[in-house]
Amino acid sequence: MRYVGTVSRGIRLPVVTRGADIVKIISDSIINAAESERDKFEMRDHDIVGVTESLVARSQGNYVTLEDISNDVAKKFPAGDVAVICPILSRNRFHQLLRGMVKGIKGHVHVILTYPSDEVGNQIIEPMNYYLNSAKLSGECFDEKEYYEIFGEYKHPFTGVDYVQLYKSIDPGRVSVHFSNNPLSALKFAKQVIVASIHTRQIHRDILEKGGAERVVTMDQICSEPARPGAGYNEDYGLLGSNYTNDESVKLFPRDCGEFVNKLQAELKERTGKEIEVLVYGDGAFKDPVCGIWELADPVVSPGYTEGLNGMPKEIKFKYVADNAGEKDPTAAVEEAIRAKNRLDKFGHSTLGTTPRRLTDLVGSLCDLTSGSGDKGTPVIYIQGYFDNYLDD
Numbered sequence: 110m111r112y113v114g115t116v117s118r119g120i121r122l123p124v125v126t127r128g129a130d131i132v133k134i135i136s137d138s139i140i141n142a143a144e145s146e147r148d149k150f151e152m153r154d155h156d157i158v159g160v161t162e163s164l165v166a167r168s169q170g171n172y173v174t175l176e177d178i179s180n181d182v183a184k185k186f187p188a189g190d191v192a193v194i195c196p197i198l199s200r201n202r203f204h205q206l207l208r209g210m211v212k213g214i215k216g217h218v219h220v221i222l223t224y225p226s227d228e229v230g231n232q233i234i235e236p237m238n239y240y241l242n243s244a245k246l247s248g249e250c251f252d253e254k255e256y257y258e259i260f261g262e263y264k265h266p267f268t269g270v271d272y273v274q275l276y277k278s279i280d281p282g283r284v285s286v287h288f289s290n291n292p293l294s295a296l297k298f299a300k301q302v303i304v305a306s307i308h309t310r311q312i313h314r315d316i317l318e319k320g321g322a323e324r325v326v327t328m329d330q331i332c333s334e335p336a337r338p339g340a341g342y343n344e345d346y347g348l349l350g351s352n353y354t355n356d357e358s359v360k361l362f363p364r365d366c367g368e369f370v371n372k373l374q375a376e377l378k379e380r381t382g383k384e385i386e387v388l389v390y391g392d393g394a395f396k397d398p399v400c401g402i403w404e405l406a407d408p409v410v411s412p413g414y415t416e417g418l419n420g421m422p423k424e425i426k427f428k429y430v431a432d433n434a435g436e437k438d439p440t441a442a443v444e445e446a447i448r449a450k451n452r453l454d455k456f457g458h459s460t461l462g463t464t465p466r467r468l469t470d471l472v473g474s475l476c477d478l479t480s481g482s483g484d485k486g487t488p489v490i491y492i493q494g495y496f497d498n499y500l501d502d
Contacts, residue, residue, distance in 0.1 A: 111502055115494040117479045118142070118150070119487025127170035132369070135160060135489050136376045142491070150493070154384045155417070158373065159476030159490035162350070162391040162412065165363035170341065174358045177336035178209025178348070182303075185326050190216035192295035195223050195313060196305035198231040198265065198272040201353040202406050203305065204279075206328070210303060211279050218284045219298040220276050228306055230402040233272065233288070234260050250289040250297065253277070267400065293320045304328070307349060307408055329408070332361065349408040350391060363389065366413020374415050388414035390490075393474030410473035418468045 122138050125131055139158065142148050166172075191214045196203045211218050225234040238260055245259050253273060264271050277284050287298065292313045295302045300323040304313045310327045317325045329347040336342070343350070343361045350362030363369075370387040377385045391407035411418075433442075476490040 113494070114497060115492065116150075117475055118148075118491045118493075119479050119485055120489040120491050121486050122164070122488055125164055125168055125488075127167065129168045131160075131164060131168045132373050132376050135373060136380055138489065139377070139491055140380060152381050152383050152385070153493060155386065155496045156383065157386045157388070157418070157472060157490075157492040157495055158377070159388055159390045159472065159480075159492065160369075160373070161476070161480055161488040162363050162366075162389050162407070163352070163360065164488040165366065165369060165389055166360050169363055169365075171343065171361045171363055172341045172354060172358050173332050173336065173348075173351075173361060174340075175205060175209035175212065176357075177340050178206060178332060178359075179211075179213030181331050181336050182210050182213030183215070185331070186214055186301055186324065188215050189301055190214075190219065190299040191301045191303060192219040192221055192299040193303045193305050194221045194292055194295045195228060195309070196220065196276075197227045197229050197307070197406060198222070198233060198270075199406065200268065200270065200275070202351070204275060205353055205356075205359050206305075206348055206351065207276055208279050210331075211284060214283075216283075217299075218280070219287060219295070220284060221287045221289050221295055221298075222273070223290050224288050226401070228309065229404070229406055230396065230400070231265060231272075232263070232401070234263055238263075249291060250287060250294040252288070253286050256286075256288055292316050296320060296322060300324070302326070303331075307406065310349075346408050346412070350406075350412075362391070362407065362412060366411075368413075370413045370415050384417075386415045386417040388418055388469055388472060388476075390469075390473035390476045393477030394470045395474050395478075404477070410477075411469040414469050418472060421465050421467055422471070 120138050120142055122134060125134065135158070139152075143150050143152050193207065193210060196207065207220070222233055225236050225239040226232045242259050247255060256273065262271055273286050277286050285298075287294070292304075293316060295317065300321070302317050302322050302325050304310050304317070304325060304327045306313050310329065314325050314327055327347075329345070329349050331347045332342050333344050333347040334342050341361045343364055346362045348359075348361070351359040354360050366389045370389060374385060374387045377383065377387075388411045390411050392405045392410065394405045394410050396403045472492065472495065475492065479490050480487050
């Protein structure tokens with residue numbers, strides 16, 4: 110009997126810098142790991158390789174400076190005040206971007222934060238404090254003065270940062286912070302708007318354009334092309350998915366991920382004879398049960414993947430079948446249900462008890478949890494048995 114199902118391994122790589130041939134480096138590292146005496150494993154068809162987005166972006170040199178951001182914003186908003194709506198509360202993810210934006214905006218900058226938390230769950234007001242005192246608000250849109258008078262100072266429990274003060278400190282004379290959950294509130298302060306939300310950016314854009322905004326720019330439109338020769342860019346996501354590099358630059362989400370995963374798949378096929386699926390992964394799509402933060406600050410879990418990872422899992426709910434076997438032997442009932450599951454549609458239908466999720470979101474989340482974001486040094490994940498079921502030997 111086979112005793113092990115899905116296995117997720119972190120693969121250690123050397124430090125990768127700009128211009129590195131990561132297709133070769135990744136292939137070498139996986140094959141060396143599989144053949145090593147200490148870590149030996151057998152590579153098989155339908156295994157999965159996950160490559161963290163930061164590794165791909167670093168090899169591409171896909172970085173922009175804050176000056177690049179400010180120049181692009183200045184082109185898009187040559188004059189006047191600008192509202193920046195619904196940003197997340199993050200030193201790594203947004204503070205740097207806002208610094209670049211503020212520098213490029215000629216007029217006043219109105220930063221409008223959502224409450225009691227941002228789009229991914231970072232709190233700006235402690236929930237109990239909000240519900241006990243929200244009746245004191247003058248309206249659904251309020252300013253810094255009212256915020257501090259009613260709710261007091263709030264520091265993020267993990268970072269210890271007061272994000273209202275952090276964002277305002279970029280340029281206290283030109284940056285004002287407001288609070289609203291209605292994107293149309295931006296138009297009270299400016300007719301030009303930068304939509305800084307991630308997953309709700311399109312509906313926010315549509316609302317503002319229909320509501321009378323003169324100019325609306327989403328973050329995927331900033332640095333979507335090179336600001337200067339040699340500068341980074343991302344034609345699909347712009348600044349979305351970017352992350353802190355140093356005080357004067359950020360790393361963007363990687364480009365051309367579809368091309369990269371196909372090259373790596375072909376390389377592994379040539380060298381091992383195995384048909385292996387590949388994806389690039391960023392943040393996993395999961396929510397921390399303690400702090401309530403939803404991890405997905407990237408625009409997508411996977412910006413590129415091979416065809417075998419398209420769609421959703423075709424699975425039956427093991428325990429439901431076993432619990433409802435009736436007169437039939439539970440093992441026989443499970444085996445029969447698994448054999449019949451080929452009737453399931455990979456692109457839209459799921460059995461009772463299973464939650465429909467895309468394969469890339471599931472596998473990418475597994476990769477993110479396996480690699481972590483610290484010092485493990487495993488930016489590549491090798492997964493085996495993910496597509497297996499109870500009948501596979």
